[in-house]
Amino acid sequence: MDMNSTKYLISMALISIGLVTTSCGKQEAETTEAKPDAAAAAAPVAAGDEEKVLNIYNWSDYLAEDTIPNFEKETGIKVRYDVFDSNEILHAKLMAKNTGYDIVVPSSNWAKLQIDGGLLQKLDKSKLTNYGNLDPDILAQMANLDPGNEYMVDWLWSYTTVGINVDKVKTALGDMPMPENAWDLVFDPKYTSKLKSRGITFLDAPSEVFPIALRYVGKAPHSNNADDYKVAYEMLAKVRPDIKKFSSGGQIDDLAGGNVCVALGWAGDFNLARNRSIENKSPQNIEALITSMGGYMFMDTMVIPADAKHVDNAHKFINYILRPEVHAGLTNAVTYANPNKAATQFVDEEVRNNKTIFLPAEDVKKLIPPGNVDNATRRVMTRYFTQFKTGA
Numbered sequence: 001m002d003m004n005s006t007k008y009l010i011s012m013a014l015i016s017i018g019l020v021t022t023s024c025g026k027q028e029a030e031t032t033e034a035k036p037d038a039a040a041a042a043a044p045v046a047a048g049d050e051e052k053v054l055n056i057y058n059w060s061d062y063l064a065e066d067t068i069p070n071f072e073k074e075t076g077i078k079v080r081y082d083v084f085d086s087n088e089i090l091h092a093k094l095m096a097k098n099t100g101y102d103i104v105v106p107s108s109n110w111a112k113l114q115i116d117g118g119l120l121q122k123l124d125k126s127k128l129t130n131y132g133n134l135d136p137d138i139l140a141q142m143a144n145l146d147p148g149n150e151y152m153v154d155w156l157w158s159y160t161t162v163g164i165n166v167d168k169v170k171t172a173l174g175d176m177p178m179p180e181n182a183w184d185l186v187f188d189p190k191y192t193s194k195l196k197s198r199g200i201t202f203l204d205a206p207s208e209v210f211p212i213a214l215r216y217v218g219k220a221p222h223s224n225n226a227d228d229y230k231v232a233y234e235m236l237a238k239v240r241p242d243i244k245k246f247s248s249g250g251q252i253d254d255l256a257g258g259n260v261c262v263a264l265g266w267a268g269d270f271n272l273a274r275n276r277s278i279e280n281k282s283p284q285n286i287e288a289l290i291t292s293m294g295g296y297m298f299m300d301t302m303v304i305p306a307d308a309k310h311v312d313n314a315h316k317f318i319n320y321i322l323r324p325e326v327h328a329g330l331t332n333a334v335t336y337a338n339p340n341k342a343a344t345q346f347v348d349e350e351v352r353n354n355k356t357i358f359l360p361a362e363d364v365k366k367l368i369p370p371g372n373v374d375n376a377t378r379r380v381m382t383r384y385f386t387q388f389k390t391g392a
C-alpha cells in the first residue's frame, strides 16, 4: 500500500460535521517565543506593507527545530509561536475573539465548527503557489467539511490509539496474554487492574475520549443520544481507579521517561516518545498499537482567524509549509503523516515505512472519521467527562 493510496482511503473516511459548540479546557498554553531576525526587525515597513510579524497558535511538539528559524531568516518576519493541547482550548479562545493569532491549527472537525460560526476567513489561494503539492484526493474529501477547500490547509494527520511501554506491559500482565483488541488495555478492568501499578494515562479532553469509548461499548462514536454517553461513562467509571493521569501534552515525556506504561493518546506522539527514548539511550521501549477496533482519525489544519491582523504573512507561512522539504521536515521531526504528495520523497525511509504513521489501507478503513455532535450532546459529554475525571 503506497502513501498516496493510504491518503486516499483516509480522505474517503472523512464525514460531514454537526453543529457549533464551545467548551472550556483547563490547561494553560505554554509559550515559546522565537527570536526575530535582527536585520528584519530593523527593516522599515513601507507604506501599505504589513508589519513583519506573524502570530501562530499550534499544538505542542508539532514542529521541526528549523521550521520557524528558516522562515524568519528567509522572510524577515518575526514569529510568535504559542502552543495548546486541546481543541477545546483553542475553540474557546476563538469564540472569545481577538485572539491576536494569524494562524491557528484546529482539527478539521473543529475547524468546520469555526467556519460555521464565522470565526475564520477564506484563504487567498493566489498567494499559495505551492498549493498544488497537496494530495488531490485528500483535498476532494476535505471539501466535504470545507466546500471548495476555501479555509483549511492540512498541517499533519494521525489518529488516537493505545500506546504502550512493551516491557513494562509484559511484566505487569505476567501470564496474561495481550488482548485481541488493544483497547481492552485501557477500558477493561481485567487489564487495567494489572497495569495500574506501572501507570495508565488518558488524553485530557472529552472530545478525545468519548468517540472511542462509545465505539468500545457498541454505540455510534458521534452519537447525539445522551443515554449512549451514560453507557460509555459507566464503562469508563469502572477503570477510573486504575488511571494515574489525565494529560494531553505530557504523554511523550511520561512514556519516554517510564512514568506510565499505557496511554490513550495520539499515535504520532507515541512514535515521538519512542524516538525520544532512543535518543536519550533510555531503556523504555515505546510502541503505538494498531487496534482491531480502530482508532480515531484527525487532520489538524492551518486556518486564519477572521480577525487576524497579518493575513499576508499568514499566507506566506502556509505557502512555506507546503514546500515539499518543509512539510517532509515536519513529518520527520514529529512522526505525524503529512498530506503533501510532493513531500513523500523527502520523508525519511524509516518514517515512510512505519505502518503506525502511514497506516495500511485496511487499518485506515477501521478508523473513526472526524465528527461532531450537537450542542446539547456536547454538554452531556463534558459533564460525563468531568464526572469520570473526578471519580464522582
Ligand code: SPD
Binding pocket: 059, 060, 061, 062, 087, 107, 208, 266, 269, 298, 300
Ligand atoms: N504533539 C502534537 C499533537 C497534535 C494532536 N492533534 C490532535 C487532534 C486530535 N483530535
